[in-house]
Structures are given as structure tokens and as C-alpha cells.
Amino acid sequence: MQNFWQDLPRPFFALAPMEAVTDVVFRHVVAAAGKPDIFFTEFTNAASYFSEKGIESTRGRLAFTADEQPMVAQIWGNNPEHFAFMAKGLATQGFAGIDINTGCPDKSVIKQGSGSALIGDYELTAKLIAAAKEGGLPVSVKTRLGKFKIDEYREWLKFLLEQDIVNLTIHLRTRKEMSKVPAHYELITDIVKLRDEVAPQTLITINGDIKDRKHGEKLAQQYGVDGIMIGRGIFSNPFAFAKNEPGSDCSGQASRRVSNGAPAPVETRAADCPSQPDPGSVDKRQELLKLLNLHLDLFDKYSPELEPRRFDPLKRFFKIYVRDFAGASELRERLMHTKSTDEVRQLIN
Numbered sequence: 001m002q003n004f005w006q007d008l009p010r011p012f013f014a015l016a017p018m019e020a021v022t023d024v025v026f027r028h029v030v031a032a033a034g035k036p037d038i039f040f041t042e043f044t045n046a047a048s049y050f051s052e053k054g055i056e057s058t059r060g061r062l063a064f065t066a067d068e069q070p071m072v073a074q075i076w077g078n079n080p081e082h083f084a085f086m087a088k089g090l091a092t093q094g095f096a097g098i099d100i101n102t103g104c105p106d107k108s109v110i111k112q113g114s115g116s117a118l119i120g121d122y123e124l125t126a127k128l129i130a131a132a133k134e135g136g137l138p139v140s141v142k143t144r145l146g147k148f149k150i151d152e153y154r155e156w157l158k159f160l161l162e163q164d165i166v167n168l169t170i171h172l173r174t175r176k177e178m179s180k181v182p183a184h185y186e187l188i189t190d191i192v193k194l195r196d197e198v199a200p201q202t203l204i205t206i207n208g209d210i211k212d213r214k215h216g217e218k219l220a221q222q223y224g225v226d227g228i229m230i231g232r233g234i235f236s237n238p239f240a241f242a243k244n245e246p247g248s249d250c251s252g253q254a255s256r257r258v259s260n261g262a263p264a265p266v267e268t269r270a271a272d273c274p275s276q277p278d279p280g281s282v283d284k285r286q287e288l289l290k291l292l293n294l295h296l297d298l299f300d301k302y303s304p305e306l307e308p309r310r311f312d313p314l315k316r317f318f319k320i321y322v323r324d325f326a327g328a329s330e331l332r333e334r335l336m337h338t339k340s341t342d343e344v345r346q347l348i349n
């Protein structure tokens with residue numbers, strides 16, 4: 001079995017799967033701003049995939065392009081037969097891995113016995129993981145600490161680690177806590193110890209409230225975890241994965257501008273070394289609006305190529321790019337009344 005997980009840098013950085021957010025368009029924008037080491041699709045229902053119209057109904061959320069590797073399909077459901085069918089299909093579609101969602105707190109998902117409803121259901125979860133492995137792709141799991149009490153993590157994570165999975169991502173909160181309390185970093189040491197005892201071959205990725213690469217690197221160094229997953233951090237800083245923190249190879253953006261004016265060496269201009277501007281500067285506004293323009297262009301490109309997309313949901317992304325500069329809220333307000341990507345371009349340009 002080809003297992004890309006072993007070849008990832010340590011720590012590796014993952015963009016969290018986020019429903020209605022991390023589609024093929026937004027993932028490309030994030031990659032241009034600062035590339036994560038691994039991508040996940042939005043979660044995709046195995047029952048839908050299994051249905052007669054499965055390929056059509058799941059096409060949008062499973063769409064990805066060749067440059068987005070390693071790409072992991074995140075799946076949810078509660079039927080092993082669906083999981084086995086989907087796992088085999090995903091392997092032929094070029095995915096590098098499969099991730100099983102056992103953490104979603106959404107009521108409609110729980111009602112279907114899926115997502116975080118699986119926490120504590122050892123028998124079914126074991127069957128689902130085994131079924132997902134039938135596709136031949138490396139299988140990982142994303143979960144929460146427990147349903148109601150943080151102490152549940154000892155039994156639950158131990159059980160998951162016993163299933164011989166390649167990576168376990170833990171959103172460091174219970175389902176009940178939603179995202180309302182700080183992530184429980186105080187448990188990481190114990191979780192890593194548990195992993196070392198039960199399944200030293202399984203990688204541990206932590207998730208919850210991690211702001212950016214610098215923050216993630218600090219946590220990885222402190223706790224010895226393998227991977228860092230960032231979700232909402234990308235909303236307040238689309239450059240969250242960029243490597244150009246002071247002292248790193250990419251720190252030269254500012255000095256490039258003030259030095260002798262010669263172009264920077266090509267390698268420091270790679271996608272993971274974008275020009276991360278100073279907060280509050282004119283540069284920052286330009287860089288953010290450049291990303292918005294890219295988002296619009298990719299929306300127009302992938303909509304006809306991969307899956308038709310409605311314009312209105314695009315508006316929820318505006319606040320990521322139109323922020324932290326004079327006149328931002330006024331511009332955002334006007335953007336909310338637009339009806340096409342061209343109208344948006346006219347306003348921002």
C-alpha cells in the first residue's frame with residue numbers, strides 16, 4: 001500500500017476539512033497564499049456516494065485537481081457496505097487517502113448515527129474502518145475527545161489506535177463543548193503517550209484553535225506530535241500556512257523590498273512563500289484583494305470545468321479578504337449586494 005503519510009515533513013500541516021468552505025476553489029486560494037502539506041475534501045456522505053446518482057451528487061465536494069496531492073477524501077456515514085464501495089471508488093478517482101469522520105457534532109449527522117454519534121460505538125466503528133481499508137488506500141480517522149466528558153478520550157482514542165490506522169486527528173474538545181471552550185492542549189502529552197504505548201506507527205495530528213504555522217510549530221515542538229491541522233485560523237489569516245515567519249527562509253519579503261531592488265531568488269518565491277504583508281498596511285490590502293481576485297477567477301474556471309456553483313455562497317468568503325484595512329467594512333457591505341463575479345471585480349478594482 002502506498003502510504004504518503006510517512007513521507008510528509010514533521011510536523012506536517014493540514015488544512016482542516018470544512019463543509020461548504022474547503023472546496024477545490026478555496027483550497028487553491030489557500031495553497032497560493034501558503035501551501036499546506038496535505039489537503040482534505042469537505043466531508044462526503046457514503047450513503048450518497050453509494051446511491052444510484054452518487055457520482056453526480058458527490059462530484060462537487062470530491063472535485064480536486066492534479067496539483068492538490070496528497071488529497072484525502074473525508075467520508076461519513078454508518079454503513080460498512082457503503083464505506084467499502086466508496087473506498088474502492090475513491091481509489092480509482094486518484095485520492096491518496098481516506099479519512100473517516102467520527103467527530104461531527106451536527107444534529108442531522110448525529111441523527112443518522114454518524115459523525116460523533118460513532119464515539120463509543122466500538123463495534124460499528126471497527127467495521128467501518130475495516131471496510132474503508134478495502135479500497136487499498138491508507139485510512140485515517142478524525143475525531144473528538146468524547147461525546148460529553150473529556151475523560152472519555154482514554155478509552156475512545158485507545159480503541160481507535162488499536163485499529164491500525166495511519167493517522168489519528170484529534171479535535172481537542174468533546175462534542176458537547178462544540179467550539180465554545182479552548183481546545184484541551186493539556187491532554188496532548190497524555191495522548192502522545194497513549195499512542196506510543198498502543199500504536200507507535202500511527203501518526204498523531206492535533207486540531208483546535210491553532211492560529212498559524214508558527215503556532216503549530218511551537219505546539220509540535222512542545223508536545224512531539226506529528227501533524228498540525230488548522231481550520232478556522234485560515235478565516236482570520238489566509239496566509240496561516242505560509243513559511244515566511246521572521247528567521248525562516250521566506251522572511252525576505254520585507255527585505256526584498258528595501259534591499260537593492262534585485263529580484264529575490266526564485267526558490268524564495270515559491271507558493272509557500274507568498275508576500276505576507278505587515279498588518280494594517282496598504283500592502284496587506286493589496287495582497288488580500290489579490291487573493292479575492294484569485295478566488296473569483298478560480299470560481300469562474302472550476303464552475304464550468306468541474307461542477308456548476310452558485311454565486312451567492314461565494315459571498316461568505318468576502319470577509320476573509322476584505323478586512324483589516326480602512327474602508328473594509330463599507331466595501332464588504334457593497335459586495336454583499338453583487339450578483340456576479342464581474343460585479344465583484346468592478347467594485348474591488
Ligand SMILES: Cc1cc2nc3c(=O)[nH]c(=O)nc-3n(C[C@H](O)[C@H](O)[C@H](O)COP(=O)(O)O)c2cc1C
Binds near residue numbers: 210
Ligand atoms: C464551517 C466549518 C465546517 C466544518 N466541516 C467539517 C467537515 O466537513 N469535516 C470535519 O471533520 N470537520 C469539519 N469541521 C471542523 C474542523 O475541521 C475543525 O475540526 C474545527 O473547526 C476545529 O479546528 P479549528 O479550531 O482549527 O477551526 C468544520 C468546521 C467549520 C468551522
